[in-house]
Amino acid sequence: MVGVLASGVRLAVPILLAALGEIFSERAGILNIGIEGEMLVGALAGFLGTFYTHHVGLGFLIGMGASGVFSLIMGFITITLKEDQVITGIILNILALGLTSFVYRALFGTSRTPPSIKPLTPLKIPALGDIPYLGTILFHQNPLVYLAFLLVPVSAWILFKTQFGLNLRAVGEHPRAADTLGVPVERMRYIAVMLGGIFSGLGGCFLTLAQLNRFTDNITAGRGFIAIAAVIFGKWNPYGVAVATLLFGIADGLQLRLQALGTRLPYQFLLMLPYLLTIVALIGIVGKSKPPAALAVPYQKDN
Amino acid sequence: MKKPVEKNAGKNRKVQEWRRERSLLFLYSPLLSFFLGILLAFLLSSLLISWVGASPLLAFKALILGAFGSLNGFTETLVKATPLMLTGLGLCVAFRSKVWNIGAEGQIHLGALATTLMGIYLPWFPSFISLPLTGLAGFFAGGLWAAIPGWLKIRWGVNEIITTLMMNYIAILGINYAVHVPLKEPGGFLPQSALIQPSVELPILVERTRLHAGILLGIAGAGALHILLARTTLGYQIQVVGLNPDAGRYSGIPVGKIILIAMVLSGGFAGLAGMGEIAGVHHRLLENFSPGYGYTAIVVALLAHLKPLAVILVSMLFAALIVGADTMQRVAGVPNSLVLIIESLIVLFVLGSRSLFHVRYPLLFVKDNEHKTTDGKLRIS
Numbered sequence: 001m002v003g004v005l006a007s008g009v010r011l012a013v014p015i016l017l018a019a020l021g022e023i024f025s026e027r028a029g030i031l032n033i034g035i036e037g038e039m040l041v042g043a044l045a046g047f048l049g050t051f052y053t054h055h056v057g058l059g060f061l062i063g064m065g066a067s068g069v070f071s072l073i074m075g076f077i078t079i080t081l082k083e084d085q086v087i088t089g090i091i092l093n094i095l096a097l098g099l100t101s102f103v104y105r106a107l108f109g110t111s112r113t114p115p116s117i118k119p120l121t122p123l124k125i126p127a128l129g130d131i132p133y134l135g136t137i138l139f140h141q142n143p144l145v146y147l148a149f150l151l152v153p154v155s156a157w158i159l160f161k162t163q164f165g166l167n168l169r170a171v172g173e174h175p176r177a178a179d180t181l182g183v184p185v186e187r188m189r190y191i192a193v194m195l196g197g198i199f200s201g202l203g204g205c206f207l208t209l210a211q212l213n214r215f216t217d218n219i220t221a222g223r224g225f226i227a228i229a230a231v232i233f234g235k236w237n238p239y240g241v242a243v244a245t246l247l248f249g250i251a252d253g254l255q256l257r258l259q260a261l262g263t264r265l266p267y268q269f270l271l272m273l274p275y276l277l278t279i280v281a282l283i284g285i286v287g288k289s290k291p292p293a294a295l296a297v298p299y300q301k302d303n
Numbered sequence: 304m305k306k307p308v309e310k311n312a313g314k315n316r317k318v319q320e321w322r323r324e325r326s327l328l329f330l331y332s333p334l335l336s337f338f339l340g341i342l343l344a345f346l347l348s349s350l351l352i353s354w355v356g357a358s359p360l361l362a363f364k365a366l367i368l369g370a371f372g373s374l375n376g377f378t379e380t381l382v383k384a385t386p387l388m389l390t391g392l393g394l395c396v397a398f399r400s401k402v403w404n405i406g407a408e409g410q411i412h413l414g415a416l417a418t419t420l421m422g423i424y425l426p427w428f429p430s431f432i433s434l435p436l437t438g439l440a441g442f443f444a445g446g447l448w449a450a451i452p453g454w455l456k457i458r459w460g461v462n463e464i465i466t467t468l469m470m471n472y473i474a475i476l477g478i479n480y481a482v483h484v485p486l487k488e489p490g491g492f493l494p495q496s497a498l499i500q501p502s503v504e505l506p507i508l509v510e511r512t513r514l515h516a517g518i519l520l521g522i523a524g525a526g527a528l529h530i531l532l533a534r535t536t537l538g539y540q541i542q543v544v545g546l547n548p549d550a551g552r553y554s555g556i557p558v559g560k561i562i563l564i565a566m567v568l569s570g571g572f573a574g575l576a577g578m579g580e581i582a583g584v585h586h587r588l589l590e591n592f593s594p595g596y597g598y599t600a601i602v603v604a605l606l607a608h609l610k611p612l613a614v615i616l617v618s619m620l621f622a623a624l625i626v627g628a629d630t631m632q633r634v635a636g637v638p639n640s641l642v643l644i645i646e647s648l649i650v651l652f653v654l655g656s657r658s659l660f661h662v663r664y665p666l667l668f669v670k671d672n673e674h675k676t677t678d679g680k681l682r683i684s
Contacts, residue, residue, distance in 0.1 A: 033464070073651070083654045086403050086464055090601055091647045091654075098643025105638040106355045217640075225468055232465060268480035275469035282461045291462075 004253045010141060010211070011256075012249025013148045014039070014203040014220075018227035019234070019241045020148075020155050021199025026231060027159060028192030029172035029294040033089025034074050035200040036224025037096025042067035042201025044100040047208040047215040048107070050117045056209055059117070063205035064198045070096065071197025075190045082298035093224075101217045116214040120144060142210045144202075149242070151199075156238040168192055172292035175299040185299050200224065229278035236291065248274040336656035337606065344648035351644065352637050362635040369630025370623035376630070378512035382584065384622035386411065386576035386593065388521035390600035391607065391614040392528050393572025397449075399532065399609050400565040401545040406452065406467025408597025409474030410445035410570040414577025416478060417444035419486065419588040422499020422581070433502040438520075438578055445574020446567040448474065453566030457559035463566075471597070482588055495589040505583035517579030521615070524572060528611040541565055573597060602650050621646060 018035050025032040032038075046063025050056050070092075077088045108115055120142050159165040170178035171188040179185050203223070208215050226248055234240030255270040349359030370380045390407045397404040417440040425433060452466035479494075486496040505515040532538035543551040544561045552558050576596065585592055603621055607613035628642035 031464070033468075077651065077654055081655060086405070087601075087605060087650075088654065090405065090598065091650045094598065094602070094643050095647035095651070098640045098645075098647065101640035102351065102638045102644060105640065106351075222472060225472070228465065229469060266480050266484060268476040268483075272473050272476045275472045278469050279455070279461075279466050282465060283455060283459050 004257050005250060006141070006253075007256065008246065008250030008253035010145060010249070011252045012245040013142075013145050014206045014211075015223050015227050015230060015248055016148050016242060016245040017151070017203030017206065018200040018224055019230040019245055020151055020238060021196035021203070022227055022231045023155065023159070023236055023238060023241060024168065024192045024199070025196035026236060026295055027172045027292055028168050028189045029175060029292055029297065029299070030074070030078060030189055030193050030196075031085045031089070031296040032071075032074060032193060032196050033086060033228065034071070034092030034096075034224075035089075035196060035227060036220055036222065037089075037093040038067040038071050038074075038197045038200035039204035039207075039220045039224050040096040040100045040218070041070045042204030043208045043219050044104060044204075044215050045201070046205030047117065048103075050209055051115060054118075056118070056120050059209055060202065060205050063209075064201040067201025067204060068194050068198045071193050071200075072190075074197070075193040078298065079186050079189045079193070082300060085296045085298075097218060100215075104215055104217070114214050114216070117209065119213040120210040142206075144206055144210050148206075152238045152242045159238065169292070171299075172294050175294050175297075179299075179301065185301075189299070200227075203227070226274050229274060232291070233278055233281045247277070336653050339656050340649045340651075340653035343652040344645050347648055348641055348645050351641060352635075355637055357635045357637050362631050362637045365631045365634040366624070366627035368627075369634075370627035374509070375512060376626060378509055378514040380619065380622045380626045381518050382513050382515070382622075383625050384618045385515075385517040385521050385579050385583070386596040387600050387603050387618035387621055388614055389517070389524060389576035389579060390573045390596055391603035391618050392521070392524050392611050393569035393575075394600055394604035395528065395569075395607070395609045395611055395614060396532070396541060396572075397565050397569035398604055399545050400541045400562060401548075402453065402456070402562055402565050402569075403464045404449060404452075404467050404566060404569050405464055405601065406449060406470050406474075406597070407569070407573040407576075407600050408593065408595065409467070409471035410448050410573035411577040411580070411593050411597050412474040412478045413448040413570075414441035414445040414574025415581045415588060415592060416481065416577075417441050417574065418503070418578040418581040419496050419499060422503040422586075423486075423497055425500070425503065427500065427502060430502045430504075430506075433500075434505065434582070437503050437582060438575060441574045441578030442571040443574070445577060446571035449566040449570020449573070450563060453563045457562055478588065479590055482590055486588060488587075493589075496587045498587050499581065503582055504586055505579065513584055515579065515583030517576075517583045520575060520579065521618075524575070525611040525615050528568075532611065537561075537564070573600075576600075599646065602646060606650060606653060 018039055021038075022032060022035055025035075042063040044063075045066030046059045048059075049062030050059025053059065053062075073095075074085075074088055074092055077083045078085045122142050157165075159169065167178065167183045168188055168191075170181075170183055171185050171192075175185045178188075204220060207219055207223075212219070227245070230241050230244040230248060233244035234242070251270055251273045255267045258265055258270065259267045345363070349363075352359040352362045369376050371377050390411060393410075394404060394407060418437050421433075421437040421440050425436065427433075428436070448470065449467070452461070452463045452470060455461040455466055456463045482494045482496055488495060488497040491497070505517055508514045508516060508518070532541065540551065540556045540561050541564075543554070543556055544558050544565075548558050551561075577593070580592055580596075581588060599621060600618075603614060603617045607617040624642045624645060628637075628639040631637045631641070632639040
């Protein structure tokens with residue numbers, strides 16, 4: 001059970017990072033379905049960065065940078081050209097899938113022994129790590145795990161306690177009013193989309209640099225979509241989203257364990273859980289918590 | 304309302320002039336941006352091709368010859384076009400009513416499941432009875448799967464983008480379970496179902512190829528949907544709901560019912576695509592029988608400007624890319640994932656150039672209320 005929970009926490013991290021990014025994006029009114037693709041780009045770029053520079057830290061930076069740049073495509077088409085966000089997001093996912101697979105194959109071919117990198121090693125936090133059970137679950141993890149969970153209160157603080165966060169939310173709730181008050185709507189949305197890209201890229205990097213040590217086609221396997229689900233489930237609030245991703249992560253860990261044990265219980269149903277829960281949450285939550293009012297609506301300055 | 308008449312008259316004249324000028328652009332721009340998109344996508348991907356050390360010209364030659372150069376290649380292109388066409392057609396209906404059905408992939412899976420169940424458990428009938436029954440089963444399995452998010456949308460206002468997306472995964476995992484456990488071929492080793500009975504198989508159109516009758520279903524479906532959307536009251540209502548649901552409601556259109564119908568139709572066609580894959584190609588249910596047809600079909604429907612007849616051509620173009628890319632990989636050593644890049648680049652460039660042609664111009668006189676509908680969102684016609 002301790003093992004399941006510990007792996008659950010670890011499995012939650014990439015989803016959590018992407019979901020935090022998606023909160024910024026959605027709070028500013030951009031429904032970014034392309035984060036799955038942004039994660040993929042981050043995963044590959046982070047891997048390549050580490051592979052060629054032999055430095056995990058640089059790898060992370062390169063991964064985040066690449067997905068940040070990639071997210072600019074989303075920004076340009078939905079914010080500047082005001083095209084539909086859903087379409088653009090889907091297209092970006094397809095583009096990222098093709099691009100990452102193409103680049104990987106072009107660089108490494110189809111070798112039997114896939115190239116791998118030296119991963120980030122777990123870091124035991126001195127005193128806390130010795131607490132029985134809890135220590136293993138929470139304080140014997142990758143440094144990035146701590147960073148991800150630290151980013152939860154930080155994101156909440158940025159969103160709800162700073163002027164920047166207020167402006168960002170205003171842009172997602174009522175862009176016209178924000179514009180009238182002098183908030184640069186388009187610029188805020190660009191920043192939010194970029195933040196989404198950078199966070200997703202970090203989440204993607206986590207997969208290649210901390211979990212699997214290598215890149216495979218479609219390595220994200222729908223985690224970006226689960227992140228979108230987690231955002232809804234967590235009501236566009238970083239804390240809620242953290243809880244939601246932990247639930248998803250633990251379900252995933254449980255599923256892996258069950259698969260390894262070879263139980264008769266079909267693991268596919270456990271895998272379905274996050275998706276089913278999201279639909280149920282959507283039905284139950286409506287009325288109590290609403291998405292940002294201007295979500296997925298392009299802003300058109302009237303003149 | 305109380306503005307001086309002369310001022311308005313002057314403005315109207317100006318608007319009319321603009322409109323005349325612009326009508327030329329409206330006429331040409333969908334095709335123009337389409338070809339521009341293809342051109343730019345190929346230009347950009349030739350950079351990628353030279354990067355891997357291949358010659359773009361040779362690679363594109365291999366792509367075209369692979370897709371059209373032989374009977375086998377050409378029929379294979381049609382085989383791949385069939386699910387794209389059927390699914391894309393259904394999506395035209397949903398997208399026209401502005402219901403974002405992203406769940407075609409799952410609906411294809413449900414259609415395939417229903418077809419397999421019919422193929423295994425239906426007592427023997429001659430094909431002319433079995434096949435229509437199976438087609439109906441596939442249609443309604445996909446349609447019902449799509450009706451769920453439709454119903455959630457009209458009953459509780461649940462965002463269909465998210466629900467359809469989530470339901471894709473549920474469907475795919477469900478099929479995965481089905482072929483591993485309850486439907487697994489007795490005594491078989493692989494996770495796949497038993498073969499369906501021959502009376503449920505779609506007839507092969509060209510001997511020694513995989514080309515099956517599903518393509519005829521697609522072409523007939525395109526005609527039917529064209530008539531439905533262009534000529535019938537229901538088609539008109541679907542259009543109105545898409546353009547302005549409030550206006551529709553005031554004029555007495557049962558908006559909820561229309562949304563549900565659009566969802567069922569779009570899911571139904573996706574279900575038919577799933578039926579075609581099982582009854583026409585694989586003859587048994589297996590994992591990953593659809594390499595993302597449901598997602599590619601979204602792109603197909605959009606590039607076809609949600610016009611059923613155009614879907615026929617666009618789906619063939621995309622199928623040709625898929626088939627040709629395999630040849631390109633073999634002959635020129637270019638990874639076949641290039642096709643995904645080309646596909647998405649085409650759409651990105653089309654979106655970009657469309658914005659340049661359509662949105663910029665209405666922007667010049669946004670005060671003219673008529674143009675509020677051309678707000679840069681998906682264009683309907």
